[in-house]
Amino acid sequence: MRSFRNLSFWLILLVVALVALLPTLADSAALPFLTNAATMRENLFLLLMLVTLASSINIIMGYTGYVSFGHIVFFGLGGYFAFYLVQTYSVNVLLAALAGGIGASLIATLIGIPVLRLRGAYFALATIGINEAMRAFMNNFDPFGGALGMFFNYAVYDSYGGAKNAGELAYYAMIAVTLATIATSFLIKKSKFGLGLLAIREDQDASQVLGIDPARAKVIAYAISAFFPALAGAIFFFKNGIIEPGIAFDLQRSIEGLVMVMLGGYGTVTGPIVGAVVYDRLRSALITSPPITLGSLTVNLSNFHLVVAGILLLLVVLFVTAGFVGWLRNRFPAVRRFLE
Amino acid sequence: MTASHSKILQVDNVSKRFGGLLALDRVSLTVAPGEIFGIIGPNGAGKTTLFNVINGVYPPQQGRITFRGEDITGLSPFKASHRGIARTHQVVRPLGELTVRENVTVGACYGRENLPLEKAEQVADEVLDFVGLTARKDMLASKLNVAQKKRLEMARALAARPILLLLDEVLAGLNPQEVADMLTVIRKIRDQDVTIIMIEHLMHAVMNLSDRVFVLDYGAKIAEGTPQEVSNDPRVIEAYLGDPQVARRFMEGAG
Amino acid sequence: MGLSTLFASSIDGLTLGFIYGLAAMGLTLIFGVMRVINLAHGPVIMLGMYTVFVLTTEMGMNPYLAIVLAVVLGLLLGVVMYFIAVHKVINAPELTTLLATFAVNLMIVGTATVIFTTTPHAIDVQLPSFQVGPTTILGTRIVAVLIAGIVTAALYYFLYRTRTGKSIRAVANNRAGAELMGINSSVILGLSFGLGTMLAAVSGGLISTLFAFSVLSGSVYETKSFVIVVLGGLGNPTGALLGGIVLGVLEAITTIFMPVAWVPVIEYVIFVLILLVRPTGLFGAR
Numbered sequence: 001m002r003s004f005r006n007l008s009f010w011l012i013l014l015v016v017a018l019v020a021l022l023p024t025l026a027d028s029a030a031l032p033f034l035t036n037a038a039t040m041r042e043n044l045f046l047l048l049m050l051v052t053l054a055s056s057i058n059i060i061m062g063y064t065g066y067v068s069f070g071h072i073v074f075f076g077l078g079g080y081f082a083f084y085l086v087q088t089y090s091v092n093v094l095l096a097a098l099a100g101g102i103g104a105s106l107i108a109t110l111i112g113i114p115v116l117r118l119r120g121a122y123f124a125l126a127t128i129g130i131n132e133a134m135r136a137f138m139n140n141f142d143p144f145g146g147a148l149g150m151f152f153n154y155a156v157y158d159s160y161g162g163a164k165n166a167g168e169l170a171y172y173a174m175i176a177v178t179l180a181t182i183a184t185s186f187l188i189k190k191s192k193f194g195l196g197l198l199a200i201r202e203d204q205d206a207s208q209v210l211g212i213d214p215a216r217a218k219v220i221a222y223a224i225s226a227f228f229p230a231l232a233g234a235i236f237f238f239k240n241g242i243i244e245p246g247i248a249f250d251l252q253r254s255i256e257g258l259v260m261v262m263l264g265g266y267g268t269v270t271g272p273i274v275g276a277v278v279y280d281r282l283r284s285a286l287i288t289s290p291p292i293t294l295g296s297l298t299v300n301l302s303n304f305h306l307v308v309a310g311i312l313l314l315l316v317v318l319f320v321t322a323g324f325v326g327w328l329r330n331r332f333p334a335v336r337r338f339l340e
Numbered sequence: 341m342t343a344s345h346s347k348i349l350q351v352d353n354v355s356k357r358f359g360g361l362l363a364l365d366r367v368s369l370t371v372a373p374g375e376i377f378g379i380i381g382p383n384g385a386g387k388t389t390l391f392n393v394i395n396g397v398y399p400p401q402q403g404r405i406t407f408r409g410e411d412i413t414g415l416s417p418f419k420a421s422h423r424g425i426a427r428t429h430q431v432v433r434p435l436g437e438l439t440v441r442e443n444v445t446v447g448a449c450y451g452r453e454n455l456p457l458e459k460a461e462q463v464a465d466e467v468l469d470f471v472g473l474t475a476r477k478d479m480l481a482s483k484l485n486v487a488q489k490k491r492l493e494m495a496r497a498l499a500a501r502p503i504l505l506l507l508d509e510v511l512a513g514l515n516p517q518e519v520a521d522m523l524t525v526i527r528k529i530r531d532q533d534v535t536i537i538m539i540e541h542l543m544h545a546v547m548n549l550s551d552r553v554f555v556l557d558y559g560a561k562i563a564e565g566t567p568q569e570v571s572n573d574p575r576v577i578e579a580y581l582g583d584p585q586v587a588r589r590f591m592e593g594a595g
Numbered sequence: 596m597g598l599s600t601l602f603a604s605s606i607d608g609l610t611l612g613f614i615y616g617l618a619a620m621g622l623t624l625i626f627g628v629m630r631v632i633n634l635a636h637g638p639v640i641m642l643g644m645y646t647v648f649v650l651t652t653e654m655g656m657n658p659y660l661a662i663v664l665a666v667v668l669g670l671l672l673g674v675v676m677y678f679i680a681v682h683k684v685i686n687a688p689e690l691t692t693l694l695a696t697f698a699v700n701l702m703i704v705g706t707a708t709v710i711f712t713t714t715p716h717a718i719d720v721q722l723p724s725f726q727v728g729p730t731t732i733l734g735t736r737i738v739a740v741l742i743a744g745i746v747t748a749a750l751y752y753f754l755y756r757t758r759t760g761k762s763i764r765a766v767a768n769n770r771a772g773a774e775l776m777g778i779n780s781s782v783i784l785g786l787s788f789g790l791g792t793m794l795a796a797v798s799g800g801l802i803s804t805l806f807a808f809s810v811l812s813g814s815v816y817e818t819k820s821f822v823i824v825v826l827g828g829l830g831n832p833t834g835a836l837l838g839g840i841v842l843g844v845l846e847a848i849t850t851i852f853m854p855v856a857w858v859p860v861i862e863y864v865i866f867v868l869i870l871l872v873r874p875t876g877l878f879g880a881r
Contacts, residue, residue: 067694118870129863307709
């Protein structure tokens, strides 16, 4: 595939990999000025997860034009499958994650066949319904712990050399998943399949006249877009040692993923990455900012990130629909070749 | 690329109803390979509906469509495309956020030959040259003007290397020079052995270009024959009496 | 479990369903007039709840008087929301307005969380209960249904008997045509949006007199509204009302047989199924 000959493909992966490996380099004293490697690792872990989620949402939303509001359902499903396998059958976490990913893709295919027949807003609403139904279901599903969820007996980490080693394994696994997601996103965009998806997004009926089978292409895209969040979920909950429906199927996170895609630029490879970084940094800044006192009222900005998300989303939707990267590509056509 | 059948397309007794409205009333016609077959008729006569039934946008309630000997009635549009039927739309449908080249590449990728991406891009470049859009190949399709969009629509259909090309009012909204340019392109297409069915309102164009003409009014055929025969047919003149310009043209011997 | 339980549950479901239907009418009205799905619907319901809360606890106002104020505030909020978030993109594809109203949703919920946090709140409304056959009906329920009924009647009167109401129906039917008749569609659209949010706010206010609530409650009732709107047919206010009652009764009866926690699952599944199988709703979309 000629993407492998494309410079920007390797460039993007390299940049992401380097940033992700900063804590490791700090640990090995290669970069002595980075002192807070542990915190950095934690922050980057979450950031990588968000990049994975946003890039995956971009495949079904940015390329195909189907806005998956409830996409987090695959994150939760992957998390639950893998958690169960690791805890009950002592399956290696990497294998369990893969199983979770495949399981999520299968479910996406089954659900996708009927649900992707819906257009636009109806599809978006249906995905919310699916996520909420899944969450309510897991709340009642006792084999998976019901409302209380499941949590690890710390002995689970022994086979990985202890909790700290397990955490490191999770970190590198997440890097791998993120890089795989970005690579897949790039490959799709530059492929015949991806061109078909873009055509579906622009005008589904016209794409049919041109010879594209939209039903098939959409389901494939949906299944691919479900795989990576499931892997990320599996790794995330393995590392945390606890999973419950409210966190696994957190609609808010899903929506934040959507905001990241719109912010950075839907339909591009780098857009979701940029959007995730900007949004995450903004949210961190808000959460850690000290309370503001206005007269007798003390306002804690830590919960303000939702408001900021809303404002950003509205501004993007009203004024810069293409998002940051999209705007750059439109304004400076020369950049198009490098900034996919 | 000549078909090995005496008829490329056969429409048998096709009727299409929308609720209470009978859009097509037992329409039958035959198109021979390599000819330019014109379809004319007043507004609302059912011409676009006929195209929609032929390429599978919706199935007829009654009747049969046979393409190169195969019954394709009700086959979905993408399957019709794979068999070699391409079409343009009356109101153009460019893939706006994609470049001109990408638009045409889609046609080449997913059309009859089902080409891989690199091959398709080569075909796209050839077709863009054929229709004269090479200079704009990296422009976003949404930024083109009407005439260019029509040429893009045509290029996209051609990139699929169709056997049968359905053109729906491809000259509407063009100024005389643009019309002349488009007519040249259509003739070039016919020279490549592509069979063309064209719906047109521009009388002098369709009468000049077509080998045979079919006239629809209120969903039913009212005349069929050579351009000469049709323009002298009193039923046709009467159908167009609502359009005095056209009627006058007929009376004066159009063409 | 006898007939009396069934009867009691049905009355329960009927009354609640009417109030749910009121909110759903707001959602379907907006969709019917301008084909916009207002994803800020839930937060507006929540604002209705908190308006009543703040007015009754901070200012000692009578809750039902507070609801009247919620009507006015709901209307104003909707008009403002329309002109800030929706007007610019009213002709854009459906997804754009979906995202725009969703952005407003985030802003409202976020602000409310900052002010009220996510802890539950409640207001105390003291009213006598009534004995009807084998069951006891709470006074608060009766008053809530009465108010819902008045609001519904007023809405129908407005839409069918006043000039502005007819303008709204004209714009819903054919915007371009209505403009040719001299109707200022922007004003009408803004007003319609305001009406929709007003209904949501009133419904929220009424619910606050019945149950406890939090800043996250909006999403629960928003889902119910979506299910109802899809049941009743998008754009069909009467369908929304009937759909609300159907859902209310369904909910009430289901809780007899199943633990309460399963009710959301059933609702969401119904929602998705109807979207797939009969998108025009049980009563037909307009």
